[in-house]
Amino acid sequence: MRAPVFAQIVRAQDATPALRRDLRDCWTAVINAGGAVIPMGCPLPPVPSPEVEPALDEIVRGLAPQRGRILLATVDGALAGWVLLRREPHPLVAHCGTVNHLQTHVRFRGMAVGAALMRRLPEIARDEMGMERLRLTARAGLGLEDFYRRAGWTEVGRWPGALRVAPGDDRDEILMSLAL
Template identity: 80%
Template sequence: MTVHETASAPAFAQLLRAQDATETVRRDLGECWAAVINAGGAVVPMGCRLPPVSPPQVEPAVEAIVQGLAPQRSRLLLASVGDALAGWVLLRREPHALEAHCGTVNHLQTHVRFRGTGVGAALMRRLPAIAREEMGLERLRLTVRAGLGLEDFYRGVGWTEVGRWPGALRVAPGDDRDEILMSLAL
């Protein structure tokens, strides 16, 4: 049987501080991220080349996220199935005073072994309550790369498209994509 056929509802955990991220968690985050990038996911970290990548190549990006964790500023929400990291997402408060009531969602990822099991949707359904109740946020935003159908996924979990930046993302020479801005009122 495949994981897809046997996956149960994910268990959730939050990382609030750098010390919450064990070496095992950091390794699992890097392995998940590399697998997602290599499967065509739109989550290539800054400073990392396009696929194929290995977990050590995304380690600096994982470490930067981990080092930026702080309960009221930045959190990682992890989804696990059994002992395996099935997915994760980053929630950050906007630092500017005029936007401090808003949060940004980055790097939603479902490990390729758990694609199609509802892990990504479960993370996105869990996130608004954390943002509102634990961080005091009133609105969330995220951006997605056009051409992958991601906007349909986010619409399906309650988000609204509020704008596009035409041709803002250059995936490859001659392959420019719109960046889609999405919003969720809490």
């Protein structure tokens, strides 16, 4: 596999209809493959593509160079993965960013696309947005905490049983941090 090529979407008008369709289709495929990126208001899998559109529209509306960006990874012109980086708006935490929705399209799983996105993201947060720290949450039970630890993140806490994946299947929400 060729190394991913990175691009950023920093304004709503840069999210073309074709890109929105690619993001939606990636998100739907990831959810339906068991990924931990189910948006608020979206049913549990299986999920039809239109169900993620309201959440995607909200993300796109929040894009602005210093407030929120989508980092894309493409391979041979195809969307291989993406992640959202947002600056916290409150002045007490404006030096921090939040990472959401890290996704690798199922066609590109096992090819280190997610790891490549997570290596590139801190550079953007620090060098282009002036952030000093990043945070994210992950769902326990999928090995995600190990993935993020390998990328340099530190677990700083857990919210026990905060995520109900299915009746009788409650998972911890893992809180993670990365100093830039």
